[in-house]
Each structure stands twice: as C-alpha cells, then as structure tokens.
Amino acid sequence: MKTGGSISIWFFIGVSLLVNGVLILGAGIYQYVHPPRVAVVLSQLHAGIWWGALLTVIGAFYCIHYSPGKGRV
C-alpha cells in the first residue's frame, strides 16, 4: 500500500497503539495490585488491563505487518 513514503502510515499507527497499549496495560496492572483510594466508576471491571492488552496486540500486529524492513510501503 503506497501512501507516500517508505514507511507506511499503518506502521505509525501500529507504533502508537503498541506504546499506548503497553502503558495502559502497565497502569492497569499497577492499579490491580495497588487499588487507589478513590476509584473510578466500574473500576472492578479493570478496563485498563483488557483494553491495554487489546491495543498492545493490535499495535504489535501492525508494527510487524507493516514494518519498513519488510519492504511493504
């Protein structure tokens, strides 16, 4: 998919989702281990953990699939 440069836009998106996913997952796990004194509504669902994990997986897929080294643009 040629979208302008040698690095695909989808690779940038993968990097963004991966970094955000890892940070959110880490924060979610930290909160699970150390519950805050004032929690958000529905904090018992631990949205940070599963949402962070989902973003991490999707981001990693895009990073690998659209990696500049693979020659896909």
Place this chain on the structure above:
Amino acid sequence: MIATLALWDGQRLVHLSAVDLVIIVFYFALVLAIGFYLKEQANTGEDFFMAGREMTAWVAGLSFLSANLGSLELMGWAGASYQYGILAAHWYWIGAIPAMLFLALVMMPFYYISKTHSVPGYLKLRFGEPSRALSSISFAFMTVLMSGINMYSMALVLKIVLGWNIHFSILISSVTVAIYVALGGLRSAIFNEVLQFILIWAGALLIPILGLVEAGGWSGLKARIATNASAEYTHLWGTLGHFRDNPMGIHWTGIVFGLGAVISMGYWTTDFLVVQRVLSSKDLRAAKMAPIIGAGFKMLVPFIVILPGLLAIAVLPIKLVGETQAVATGGHSYNEVLPLMLARYCGPGLLGLGITALIAGFMSGMAGNVSAFTTVWTYDIYRALIKKDGSDHHYVNMGRWSTVIGVAISIGTAYLVMDFKSIMDYVQALFSFFIAPLFGTVILGMLWKRASSAGGFWGLLTGTASSVGMWAWVKVDPTALRYVALSPYARDMAENMYRALWSCLICVMVTVVVSLLTKPRPDAELKGLVYGVTEIPAESYVSTLHRPWFWAVVVGAIFVALNIIFW
C-alpha cells in the same frame, strides 16, 4: 507512579498521572515526527497541496472522515445530544450518509476528471474567474473561523480537564498543527488524520461500552432518560411532527429538506475541507470508494459521540447547563459531556488516551481547515488574483507561509468564538451562509449544461447575501423567526436548517433565470465538467465486490435500517 484521581476539585476535573502525561506527550511527539519525516516528500505543488494524488481509498476515506471529526463532532455533538437527545444523530445519518454517497457516485467523477485542485478551482473551469473569486474568498473566511472553533474547543477541554491556562493551550496546539502541516503539506495532514482517527476510537470507545454496562443496556438507558429527562430524547423521528414536540424545536421537513437535502449535501460535496482529501486519491475508483468508506464509518460515529451524551443524561449525578450559565455559576456546561464521562470511567492510562483522543480530534479538524485554507489561498486567491507567474517552488513556499498565517488568524477567531453560547449553533449558521448556496451553484454546474457563467456567479452571490440577510433579520427582529423557520416555536437549529434551504433555493432560481437570459458556453468547453457532455470511464474490469455502487447500496441499506430501528 500513579497519582490519585481527584474529581470536582473546583480547579480541574481530573489530575493526570505520570502515565497519562507520557501518553499525551508521546502523541505530540509522534505527530511532529510524521511532519518532519514527510517534509522531504513535499517539494512540488502537487505534493504539498494534493499529496501527490496517490492516496489509497482507505487512507483518503479515513482522512475524509477524520478531517470532519474535529471539535464540532466530539465536543459539540456530545453536548448537543445531552441537550436535544438522539435527534443529534440526524447530523450523522440523514445529515451525512446520502450526501457522501451522492458525492461518491455522482459528483466525484467530475471533480476528478477535471483534475481540479479545489472546489473553487472547479467553479473557475465551469463558471469563470468571478465565481471562483467569490467562492474562494468566502471559503477562506469560513475556514479560518472554523479552525478557530476547533482551537477554542481544544483549549476549553485542556482548561477544564487539566487546568491548563487557556492561552497556553491555544498556543501549544496551534503551533503543533502549524509545524506538521507547514512541513509536510496535505500528505502530512492526511497521515496524521488517519492516525488521529484510530486514536479517537481507541480513546473514546470505552465510554459507551462502560456507560451501557452501568446504565443496564439500551433498555436501561431509555428508562433512565425517561425518568431524568423525557422519553422524547430517545426517538429519532417520532417527535418531529410538530416544532413543539421535540427538544430541538424543529419539524421533520427542516431535517429532511434543510439538513438532508441542502446543508448536508452542501457540506459533504462542496466543502473543500473534506473534498480535498478525496481529490488526493490515486485513481477514479479510489476517489469514488473513499467517500463510501467514510460513510460506513460515519454511521458508527454516534456510538462514541451521541451515545455518551445520552448516557450522561442517564448516569451523571449533576445537571449540565449552557456555557453562559456554567461560567456564571461555576457549574459544568453541555460541551463538557465527554471530559466528564472520561473522568467517570477512565483511570490512569485510559484517561491519558481519552484526553489524547479529544486532542487528536481537535487537531485533525484544525489541520483539515488549515490545509484546505492553504490550498485555496495559494491557488485560488494568491495565484489567481495577486501573482500569476510564480514558479512551482514559489507557490510551495507560499503554501508553507500561508499555513503559519492561517493558524495565526485562527488564533484570533478562537477568541471570537468564546462569546457564542453554543458552538454548534454558530457553526450551523456559518454553513447556511456559505455552503448551502455553493451547493446550488455546483450541482447546477455539474448537471445542467445550460447554466451560464453569469448565472453561476449571480446565483452564488444572491444565495449567500440572502442567507446573511435572513440571519440579520432574525437578529434584529426575533419575531421574524416565524417567517424564516415557518413557526414561532422554532429554535436556533431549525432556523439554520430553513435559512439554508431558502438560500439554496434562491441561488438555484437566480442561476436558472440569469442563465436563461444569458449566452451558454459551447458544449466543447464543458467536456469533463458537466453531465451529458462528459464520458465517465467504465469500471467493467473490476468484480462486483470492488465496485463503488455495490458498497454504496450496502451502506444505504444499513442507513435505512438504523433510521427504522431508532424511529
């Protein structure tokens, strides 16, 4: 590592943790990095202003939608759904989908085949220089105003949520947009818009999911809204029989004819802000598919914008009020619905991503306006009226400088916007001034070869003047609303819809009458510009699944189903 979440402390809505700040800073760094990376690929006018015309249908389609997904969509419509209920979804469905499909199937071939670089550029080819000058100047004016709205909305969020100084917020956001658009031109804007589109969904999607869990699903949500507000808030069409029966004070004719047939058609088919993205497509099929892809996603946007507004009615323990009252009482306004819902459900990390989503939305809207302004200013005003013989390099430099100047003007308009009670009412007024008459001119130009140059110009001028005139009439004498909007019970939104309808009709009538009284252009001069004298390339070489009309039918069927389900 993680700071305490502190709601309602009077100074700011939430305290960001370190991880939230890292996510926000990373976002700013990434969009700037994309701008610097793409700078080397923005050397010619075609690269800088048209992104090399090499975008795929998916990139052009997502960018087409993302450029529209600015503060108006996120903050404005979430607030509007709190005020007016599900009626606000009309601006996503009947107020967008038919127009996007019409653009794809009917109008895009003419834009694309004519190889124009802008909508005013098409008017030049079809009606001559005076029509282009009028259209480009009014578009440039509207664009910097809209950019100011985006900027103000973003600064408002950052002030409310983070406690940042509003002037600092305006400065940091506008400088960031100016840098990445000035460096990489339209390609940089498009790349970032696609990124921003994904981040908006990643950051905002949790609100409706968790909100529905809390409210007890759709049926639980409806029951709570019926208790806290009114059952009318969850009906899309059922309450539009009379102006008095719905929170918006509008009649179904205003929605169907004013919004669906004029404002929506005008915005999605002639507003260069969105059309520019599609014109960057690599071929005609991609150019036709891009608005259809955009329409498919547009139908889903109410899930992250309208639904949070409805959920706020159901679950928030406080009553939101208008901006003026909020400032006077220290309360929270309609426009703060999304930040309030973010603060309600999102802990550290998620909150940072949610705030990033809001910032991304505002920046995509602002960058869309700025890049469109830059193209129209450089090609349709500067090159057409001021310096006709400059080199390509000269115009690229002018594009970079006009990006910076456009942002500077937008900063001024951001302060202007602060005096308006409702952002959306203000925007709809602007659309009815400029977009509604323009649609009348462009559609006649494309579909009626008899339309003459004089007809196009005078139709556009009288349509715009009549719209401004009606607006001024109601401002001076509020009782005139009964004539403009057909009912004394009509409210601001209804007035905008009908004013747009009348101004478009006036434009069409004047164009027709003047055209019939003046000399038409020969058919040979209209090839590639007008239906009937233009040969549209066939698409017989692709399978049904790759044909634009097939996907247009699919999107159209879903659109009809949604309207019936939420009737």
